[in-house]
Amino acid sequence: xxxxxxxxxxxxxxxxxxxxxxxxxxxxxxxxxxxxxxxxxxxxxxxxxxxxxxxxxxxxxxxxxxxxxxxxxxxxxxxxxxxxxxxxxxxxxxxxxxxxxxxxxxxxxxxxxxxxxxxxxxxxxxxxxxxxxxxxxxxxxxxxxxxxxxxxxxxxxxxxxxxxxxxxxxxxxxxxxxxxxxxxxxxxxxxxxxxxxxxxxxxxxxxxxxxxxxxxxxxxxxxxxxxxxxxxxxxxxxxxxxxxxxxxxxxxxxxxxxxxxxxxxxxxxxxxxxxxxxxxxxxxxxxxxxxxxxxxxxxxxxxxxxxxxxxxxxxxxxxxxxxxxxxxxxxxxxxxxxxxxxxxxxxxxxxxxxxxxxxxxxxxxxxxxxxxxxxxxxxxxxxxxxxxxxxxxxxxxxxxxxxxxxxxxxxxxxxxxxxxxxxxxxxxxxxxxxxxxxxxxxxxxxxxxxxxxxxxxxxxxxxxx
Numbered sequence: 001x002x003x004x005x006x007x008x009x010x011x012x013x014x015x016x017x018x019x020x021x022x023x024x025x026x027x028x029x030x031x032x033x034x035x036x037x038x039x040x041x042x043x044x045x046x047x048x049x050x051x052x053x054x055x056x057x058x059x060x061x062x063x064x065x066x067x068x069x070x071x072x073x074x075x076x077x078x079x080x081x082x083x084x085x086x087x088x089x090x091x092x093x094x095x096x097x098x099x100x101x102x103x104x105x106x107x108x109x110x111x112x113x114x115x116x117x118x119x120x121x122x123x124x125x126x127x128x129x130x131x132x133x134x135x136x137x138x139x140x141x142x143x144x145x146x147x148x149x150x151x152x153x154x155x156x157x158x159x160x161x162x163x164x165x166x167x168x169x170x171x172x173x174x175x176x177x178x179x180x181x182x183x184x185x186x187x188x189x190x191x192x193x194x195x196x197x198x199x200x201x202x203x204x205x206x207x208x209x210x211x212x213x214x215x216x217x218x219x220x221x222x223x224x225x226x227x228x229x230x231x232x233x234x235x236x237x238x239x240x241x242x243x244x245x246x247x248x249x250x251x252x253x254x255x256x257x258x259x260x261x262x263x264x265x266x267x268x269x270x271x272x273x274x275x276x277x278x279x280x281x282x283x284x285x286x287x288x289x290x291x292x293x294x295x296x297x298x299x300x301x302x303x304x305x306x307x308x309x310x311x312x313x314x315x316x317x318x319x320x321x322x323x324x325x326x327x328x329x330x331x332x333x334x335x336x337x338x339x340x341x342x343x344x345x346x347x348x349x350x351x352x353x354x355x356x357x358x359x360x361x362x363x364x365x366x367x368x369x370x371x372x373x374x375x376x377x378x379x380x381x382x383x384x385x386x387x388x389x390x391x392x393x394x395x396x397x398x399x400x401x402x403x404x405x406x407x408x409x410x411x412x413x414x415x416x417x418x419x420x421x422x423x424x425x426x427x428x429x430x431x432x433x434x435x436x437x438x439x440x441x442x443x444x445x446x447x448x449x450x451x452x453x454x455x456x457x458x459x460x461x462x463x464x465x
Contacts, residue, residue: 032063035069041067041078068080074129086122086129086131086132097145122135126178135174143160146171155307158302159171161300176292177292183269184269188287194237197240198242216252236250268291268293305328308407327411328409331420337421346408354434355435356438369441405423
């Protein structure tokens with residue numbers, strides 16, 4: 001309850017006594033919290049409030065006086081900051097991602113499980129509050145851990161844009177997901193907010209200095225949270241322009257979202273509603289999914305070829321971005337058609353994402369796991385005679401030295417003998433063979449002969465197909 005005058009506390013207590021007498025329902029005193037809103041919560045204010053409550057309503061003297069309380073699943077009050085609001089949900093999001101990464105499941109399955117079981121940890125709060133920059137910034141670390149990629153293998157934009165072209169399940173970004181959630185809540189879930197948005201806005205800024213309102217702080221100075229829930233909804237609803245002081249704009253928040261993208265997401269939701277209504281039979285409207293896809297396509301470019309070009313320079317291969325982009329578009333069509341396991345394995349090699357002891361900066365890197373004298377490093381394995389012989393067919397081992405043709409990025413005439421799809425399979429088979437044998441070594445099992453192991457992996461994929 002929001003009580004404007006403490007003098008009515010005795011009458012409220014009498015009402016609860018009547019309820020207890022009539023239906024035997026009692027207040028759980030140990031769970032009740034009184035939050036003073038009129039001043040900064042200090043030890044002296046807490047003591048004064050407790051004494052006043054004990055004098056006015058002795059039966060409620062067990063109430064805890066604090067600067068915040070948990071209400072409907074979220075902590076609210078002047079003592080809770082935006083970081084504090086997200087603390088529990090972010091911890092759950094972090095721990096569940098770590099649990100998924102430890103399962104060792106296939107990358108596509110891990111991405112799907114992340115979208116279904118991990119991201120919803122943030123969805124409830126995302127209906128009311130914008131995501132905080134701390135969560136947004138550590139997302140790239142969590143995604144690498146989820147997909148079992150070495151740190152900094154890929155840009156966050158590359159990972160989050162994979163779903164737009166690869167055809168395989170890919171992780172959904174926290175930013176488009178959370179903004180789509182609040183858009184869906186404002187447009188559909190929170191019915192009735194639009195007519196009273198102006199009144200709620202006036203109430204929020206009624207006793208605040210105008211300069212504070214214009215700077216985006218819609219709470220009293222002693223509140224740790226500067227933005228109110230009504231301000232968040234005002235930023236994403238159609239009626240926010242009618243407010244007297246609609247600042248700050250979305251693109252001026254700590255987590256920027258261009259207003260044009262929000263408009264595009266809102267149009268996508270409207271188009272989705274029309275399409276669902278026109279379908280025969282009518283299907284369920286997926287407003288949040290439509291908004292999220294529109295935001296993803298606007299926020300992340302999906303130019304994986306930019307990253308691949310930088311990785312190729314580490315192998316001494318220099319190619320202009322324009323030429324690489326043309327070759328990449330041809331290869332991308334092939335990658336869309338292969339199985340997800342081949343796609344992710346090829347990607348792991350293309351971005352230098354093998355988990356070798358050299359890549360992970362181990363103090364004492366192990367030698368080649370296939371018996372060579374060289375170090376355990378991707379640069380060696382792409383030229384390792386034993387590994388190349390295992391995955392050479394239908395080409396000669398000498399043709400498998402790491403390069404544009406090997407990755408499937410060669411010119412059309414260079415792929416007449418060795419098709420792009422065959423190159424993708426060779427790269428993926430090399431990646432899978434290494435990581436399977438590495439797992440056997442780490443588990444204390446003997447290493448297979450490379451050629452036999454490669455033949456077994458290829459046969460397994462044929463059976464799955």
